Amino acid sequence: MEFSSILAMLVIGAVAGWLAGKIMEGRGFGLIGNVIVGVVGAFLAGTIFPALGFAVGGGIFSSIFFATIGAVILLFLIGLVKR
Numbered sequence: 154m155e156f157s158s159i160l161a162m163l164v165i166g167a168v169a170g171w172l173a174g175k176i177m178e179g180r181g182f183g184l185i186g187n188v189i190v191g192v193v194g195a196f197l198a199g200t201i202f203p204a205l206g207f208a209v210g211g212g213i214f215s216s217i218f219f220a221t222i223g224a225v226i227l228l229f230l231i232g233l234v235k236r
Contacts, residue, residue, distance in 0.1 A: 165216050166191030172217070173224035177232070194224025201226075 170187030173194060182190060198219040202208075 161213075162192060162195070163188055165213065165220055166195060168217050169194055169220035169224045172221045173228050176221070176225055177228045190227055191220055191224050194222075194227045195220035196223070197227055198223030 167184070167188045168191065170182075170189070170191030173190060174182075174187055195216070201223070202219060
């Protein structure tokens with residue numbers, strides 16, 4: 154994996170984690186935590202959506218969109234476990 158791909162993954166993860174924190178009423182974990190949640194959410198969305206038959210389009214906006222959905226799902230699951 155090249156440095157530019159890692160950097161793009163971290164930027165998309167940071168944006169997706171920040172958006173998920175805003176969507177889930179401030180349940181974010183700070184900058185580093187949001188990057189981790191966003192990257193894991195992107196992996197989660199990349200695994201779940203193709204299995205359900207949803208196609209992930211190309212481009213940065215669709216990547217951020219699907220990573221945000223995955224991060225929201227992850228924050229929801231973390232909220233369930235914390236209770």
